[in-house]
Amino acid sequence: MKTARLAGFATRVLAFAIDIAIIDVAVLALGGALAWAANVLGIESNPSGILVAGLAAIGWVVLISNYLVVFWCLTGQTPGMRFMGIRVTDRRGAPPGFVRALRRLLGMYLSAIPLGAGFLLILVDDRRRGLHDRIAGTLVTHYVPIVAENGLETVGSPASDDALRSPGGLA
Known part of the structure; x- marks a missing residue:
């Protein structure tokens, strides 16, 4: 059996940075459109107000939470992860389901609370799993896209890889 090539810390950080950039561009475009619409309609707001800033942060x-969960559930990878050639899988090598994706998201927030220490586990874990991966029972691996005869691309399955079934496997 072939061993899955596990994604490292730098690759995962770059993928997340790409995803954040995508979300930021979308938020800036939406904010600009809302400001323009408010101006056209004659609605005045104080963008420096604490309420507006709080609502913007919550939004x-x-x-970003919806973006991550939807992409993890549907394809096992966000656009940033796809660009970097990695994907998140469950113990069978399939994209995580909705509940597992929510657990992974919760784990990401918990990982960030102690100044990001939960993410640093990726550097020392033998399977390169952070706290969020341990909570959700996921693994992030590099993937090889497979192009079918009809030209459609599918993701190579690491389901037969030793990394997914090693001792002390996914929780």
Whole structure:
């Protein structure tokens, strides 16, 4: 059996940075459109107000949370992960389901609370799993896209890889 090539810390950080950039561009475009619409309609608001800033921050967190969960559930990878050639899988090598993706998201928030220490576990774990991966029972691996005869691309399955079934496997 072939061993899955596990994704390292730098690759995962770069993938997340790409995803954050995508979300930030979308938020800036939405904010600009809302400001323009408010101006056209004659609605005045104080963008420096604490309420507006708080609502914007909550909206951003909700947007990034939905973005991550939806992409993890549907394809096992966000656009940033796809660009970096990695994906998140469950213990069978399939994309995580909805509940597992929510557990992974909760784990990401818990990992960030102690100044990101939960993410640093990726550097010392033999299977390169952070706290969020341990909570959700997921693994992040590099993937090889497979192009079918009809031109559609599918993701190579690491389901037969030793990394997914090693002792002390996914929780």
